[in-house]
Amino acid sequence: EVKLVESGGTLVQPGGSLRLSCVTSGFTFNTYYMAWVRQAPGKGLEWVANIKQDGSEEYYADSLKGRFTISRDNTKNSVHLQINSLRADDTAVYYCARGEHYDVLLDPWGQGTLVTVSS
Amino acid sequence: QSVLTQPPSMSGTPGQSVAISCSGSRSNIGSNYVYWYQQFPGTAPKLLIYYNNQRPSGVPDRFSGSKSDTSASLVISGLRSEDEGDYYCAAWDDSLRGGMFGGGTKLTVL
Numbered sequence: 256e257v258k259l260v261e262s263g264g265t266l267v268q269p270g271g272s273l274r275l276s277c278v279t280s281g282f283t284f285n286t287y288y289m290a291w292v293r294q295a296p297g298k299g300l301e302w303v304a305n306i307k308q309d310g311s312e313e314y315y316a317d318s319l320k321g322r323f324t325i326s327r328d329n330t331k332n333s334v335h336l337q338i339n340s341l342r343a344d345d346t347a348v349y350y351c352a353r354g355e356h357y358d359v360l361l362d363p364w365g366q367g368t369l370v371t372v373s374s
Numbered sequence: 375q376s377v378l379t380q381p382p383s384m385s386g387t388p389g390q391s392v393a394i395s396c397s398g399s400r401s402n403i404g405s406n407y408v409y410w411y412q413q414f415p416g417t418a419p420k421l422l423i424y425y426n427n428q429r430p431s432g433v434p435d436r437f438s439g440s441k442s443d444t445s446a447s448l449v450i451s452g453l454r455s456e457d458e459g460d461y462y463c464a465a466w467d468d469s470l471r472g473g474m475f476g477g478g479t480k481l482t483v484l
Contacts, residue, residue: 290473292419292473292475299376299460299462299475299476299477299478300411300413300419300462300464300475300478301475302464302472302473302474302475305473314471314472314473315472316472316473317470317472350418350419355424357466358406358407358409358466358473359409359464359465359466359473359474359475360407360409360421360424360425361409361411361419361421361464362420362421362424362430363418363420363421364418364419364420365418366418367418
């Protein structure tokens with residue numbers, strides 16, 4: 256069974272940093288792109304970033320470039336999202352998902368981890 | 375404001391068919407595959423349609439997708455109460471070099 260489990264979400268103050276993790280199992284991790292998607296409370300889905308199988312290519316949403324960094328560890332079947340200079344509008348559930356190529360074919364998704372940015 | 379435009383809400387009665395539209399541009403829908411995701415409150419999204427019109431195993435054939443030029447459509451036929459939820463289209467954008475989601479359509483089954 257394919258499983259993706261996110262962690263690292265918490266309450267953080269504006270200006271702070273956070274590293275989200277997604278540990279996977281049930282598939283050959285290093286043969287898939289991995290992606291992060293977020294959803295603010297009561298809002299729609301927002302694609303955040305994805306990373307190639309060997310980590311050699313990363314793509315980011317234009318509005319998030321510079322503060323977000325996606326990385327992966329193929330020895331631990333995990334993908335990470337580093338978020339710096341957190342702002343209130345970064346408050347969201349962050350989902351990791353298995354990707355197909357650089358595209359937006361995302362299947363399956365993890366259950367999500369909630370990041371709350373507030374003082 | 376999303377690059378891909380969907381109606382915010384739609385409704386239908388059991389047994390009816392509904393079509394959810396997704397409008398984009400040449401750099402996204404016009405050049406790449408379209409995907410559709412289904413989401414119920416409090417749960418993660420689920421892939422519903424891939425490569426414009428393909429259904430993953432387990433998705434009923436009541437769900438169908440199509441694409442024409444810079445627009446796409448998700449049709450749900452034989453509407454059922456359990457179809458009530460949020461539906462999102464998605465596509466890669468070559469100009470922005472990133473993924474895009476539509477704003478989502480909330481489907482209500484009356």
